[in-house]
Amino acid sequence: MQHSRYSNVFALGDCTNAPCSKTGAAIRKQAPVVVENVLKVLAQQTPTAEYTGYSACPIPTKYGKLMLAEFDYSNTPKMTFPFDQAKPRWTMWLLKKYILPWLYWNRILTGKA
Numbered sequence: 001m002q003h004s005r006y007s008n009v010f011a012l013g014d015c016t017n018a019p020c021s022k023t024g025a026a027i028r029k030q031a032p033v034v035v036e037n038v039l040k041v042l043a044q045q046t047p048t049a050e051y052t053g054y055s056a057c058p059i060p061t062k063y064g065k066l067m068l069a070e071f072d073y074s075n076t077p078k079m080t081f082p083f084d085q086a087k088p089r090w091t092m093w094l095l096k097k098y099i100l101p102w103l104y105w106n107r108i109l110t111g112k113a
């Protein structure tokens with residue numbers, strides 16, 4: 001997340017040119033990397049934290065059904081759950097509709113998840 005020419009410039013989110021899908025899910029993984037690397041640079045150390053390109057796209061397939069696609073820079077699936085997330089599921093729809101908004105406001109924005 002460090003600028004390739006200007007070492008005191010870091011970026012995250014949709015404004016970067018990282019070749020990943022631009023999502024809030026990606027930013028959640030980028031933010032700790034940026035924090036760790038900025039702190040290292042401020043301490044005059046080499047930044048070592050890396051972002052893998054992780055991103056996630058909740059894809060509703062119809063009302064009440066959703067696929068949660070998670071992948072990295074190489075489009076390799078990076079599934080969180082121990083079942084096939086390529087299958088549209090009601091439980092994944094519930095996750096998107098009810099759990100993710102709660103997670104966003106209460107855990108992600110406060111830096112706890």
Ligand SMILES: Cc1cc2nc3c(=O)[nH]c(=O)nc-3n(C[C@H](O)[C@H](O)[C@H](O)COP(=O)(O)OP(=O)(O)OC[C@H]3O[C@@H](n4cnc5c(N)ncnc54)[C@H](O)[C@@H]3O)c2cc1C
Binds near residue numbers: 023027056
């Ligand atoms: C329809 C839609 C659905 C999405 N669904 C999902 C989802 O389900 N899951 C998911 O993870 N991601 C989703 N995303 C992507 C996610 O919303 C973005 O990746 C994320 O909001 C980007 O955050 P950001 O802070 O980098 O940029 P932004 O949220 O775009 O914030 C940039 C801010 O900068 C402000 N700004 C711009 N220019 C200036 C200026 N000159 N001066 C001052 N301020 C300025 C803008 O007003 C804005 O508030 C969705 C996006 C869209 C559009």
